[in-house]
Amino acid sequence: MSERIFITGIGTGVGKTLTSACITEALTADYWKPVQTGLMEGTDTDTVLSLLSNPVSVCHPEAWRLQAPASPHLAARLENTTIDIAxxxxLAEEYQPIGRPLLMEGAGGVMxxxxxxxxxxxxxxxLKARVVIVAQNYLGSINHALLTAxxxxxxxxxxxxWVFSGDHHSNEEDIVRWSGYPKIGRIPLAEHVDKAFVQQQAQLLTSSLHTLMA
Structure with missing residues (x-):
């Protein structure tokens, strides 16, 4: 299953990195975040690497590491550089594993x-990638979710x-129905997120992922 999966969100801070770790673990995929901004807060690559248990997945280095906690174009502008799509x-071609997915995490949402x-x-x-949309319930989230869809x-x-993060809300069923996109699963809030938690959530997502990706 050599394909590309792109993790996007309906906004910022909705759980993309934890979802990325769980799906990487579930599919023994490789993980890559092409552009990391906000370096003072640490990197998502380091977070994912610390949460994986399987010995197969590789976390590839970012193509750009930018200091400002801002959108990639602005963070790059502040450092007098430009992010080169080519x-x-x-690098996506270079990092693509044979027989396993390459999972890529974006910054924020699709726009x-x-x-x-x-x-x-x-x-x-x-990138010719297939998308997983991460959503979380908050005031305005239905609008953000359906605009993304x-x-x-x-x-x-x-x-x-869809992967929903946080506590269950009836909005999940509405978003699935109105968007026409299926629900992969939900990753609940946890006081402590560690390898065991990610491994548990990965097991819960595996069957649905394989069915929907077939």
Whole structure:
């Protein structure tokens, strides 16, 4: 199963990195976050690496490591650099494992600018990746979720389904119904997130992922 999975969210701070760790573990995929911003807060790659238990998955180094906790285009602008999409595409080819998925985590949502002319949505299309959308319940989340789904549908990007994070809410069923995208699963809030928690959640997601990716 050599394919690409792109983890996007309906916004910032909705659980993309934990979801990435759980799905990487579930599929023994390789993990890559092409652009990391906000280095003072640590990197998502380090977080995922610390949560994996399987001996197969590789966490690849970021192509860009930028200091400012901002969208990639702005963080790069502040450092007088530009994020080169061609480099990301070339590295994706290099990092793609044989017979296993390459899981990539984006910054924020699908309309976050990667550079001055390319949005995350454009990068997903260029990477020929399938998408997992991470959603969390908060005031306004239905709007953000359905806007994300609508633009992915409009662009024709293949979507595997939704992963909901946090406590269960009836909004989950509504979003699935209105979007037409299936629910992969839900990762609950936990006081302590460690390898055991990620391994447990990965086991719960595995069957659904394999069914929806078949």
């Amino acid at each position: 480099k990301i595409l070339a 976050v600018p990667v550079n001055e002319s390319v949005f995350t949505l454009d990068l997903i299309v260029a 609508r633009i992915l549908q409009h662009t024709g990007v293949p979507v595997i389904g």
